[in-house]
Amino acid sequence: MAYSGVFQPGDKVQLTDPKRRHFTIELVPGANFHTHKGMVPHDDIIGADEGSVVTSSLGTEFLCFRHLMVDHVLSMPRGAAVIYPKDAAQILIEGDIFAGARVLEAGAGSGALSMALLRAVGKEGHVYSYELREDHLAYARDNVEEYFGERPAHWSPRQGDFGEVTKEDLDGPVDRVILDMVEPWHFLETVKDILIPGGVFMTYVATVPQLMNIVEGIRELQCFTEPRSWETLLREWKVEGLATRPEHRMNAHTAFLVFTRRLADGVTPPRPQRKARR
Ligand SMILES: C[S@@+](CC[C@H](N)C(=O)[O-])C[C@H]1O[C@@H](n2cnc3c(N)ncnc32)[C@H](O)[C@@H]1O
Numbered sequence: 001m002a003y004s005g006v007f008q009p010g011d012k013v014q015l016t017d018p019k020r021r022h023f024t025i026e027l028v029p030g031a032n033f034h035t036h037k038g039m040v041p042h043d044d045i046i047g048a049d050e051g052s053v054v055t056s057s058l059g060t061e062f063l064c065f066r067h068l069m070v071d072h073v074l075s076m077p078r079g080a081a082v083i084y085p086k087d088a089a090q091i092l093i094e095g096d097i098f099a100g101a102r103v104l105e106a107g108a109g110s111g112a113l114s115m116a117l118l119r120a121v122g123k124e125g126h127v128y129s130y131e132l133r134e135d136h137l138a139y140a141r142d143n144v145e146e147y148f149g150e151r152p153a154h155w156s157p158r159q160g161d162f163g164e165v166t167k168e169d170l171d172g173p174v175d176r177v178i179l180d181m182v183e184p185w186h187f188l189e190t191v192k193d194i195l196i197p198g199g200v201f202m203t204y205v206a207t208v209p210q211l212m213n214i215v216e217g218i219r220e221l222q223c224f225t226e227p228r229s230w231e232t233l234l235r236e237w238k239v240e241g242l243a244t245r246p247e248h249r250m251n252a253h254t255a256f257l258v259f260t261r262r263l264a265d266g267v268t269p270p271r272p273q274r275k276a277r278r
Helices: 069-075 085-094 112-121 134-148 184-194 208-221
Strands: 012-016 022-026 032-035 038-041 053-055 061-066 102-106 126-131 155-159 174-179 195-205 228-230 256-261
Touching: 022 032, 069 085, 069 112, 069 134, 085 112, 085 195, 085 256, 102 112, 112 126, 112 134, 112 155, 126 134, 134 155, 174 184, 184 195, 184 208, 195 208, 208 256
Parallel strands: 102 126, 102 174, 126 155, 174 195
Antiparallel strands: 012 022, 012 061, 032 038, 053 061, 195 256, 228 256
């Protein structure tokens, strides 16, 4: 599967018309793409550079690019809500997902985060994706395989309850754990057991009661650092001369992120010192 270079048969190409409408096609030699704006032979695209413009039989111009991962995530079929790109980006950097890392995520849901993790850890790393529901795991498998063109060898999608996972199932401790599920606080003992000392644990929760429960649960267990919690607000801007301004609409809330790190065995978190009030 090529991610750059000239278009090849089998590539998924996004065609954008002058009204910025998108059409996705898979390139097949000899095939044609038909719209009410005319017909485009796939052979006009195969062999062209990405970013080329093709003209339909009725004279409409279409801009051609391969799908980026974000395009795939936002358009793919889903069984469960996905982690949005702005939050996945936070998880990759704040969660320190490094090349070669061994990462566990649950639930796999529709596979959106799985894709981002798989790319970040690379072939030297490994991603274990646990999912309770077979139907959701089927979406994750299909979406990941569709994006990578095959099942990545460094991916283990597994149906099962995260609460029952042991280090033995994973051939040893993992470096990072990411939970995206409704009640992650029930599974903190499992996180403690499978995460290497110093490892990062992040969780993604949508509501304030969930945020309070997970943060209090992390504190109670006394084997993690004081958790950090935040949300990321993304506001796009329209930039057009004197009309330049923030867009009127935005996704104001997706979820909160919580970050903590596993302490070494037998260590309790030092008590945070507060400045004395004068
Ligand atoms: C919001 S979805 C996850 C979306 C996913 N992170 C993505 O980006 O596509 C939450 C998933 O967690 C799964 N889940 C809930 N409890 C679980 C558990 N104990 N073990 C494994 N998966 C669980 C649910 O079935 C659901 O599919």
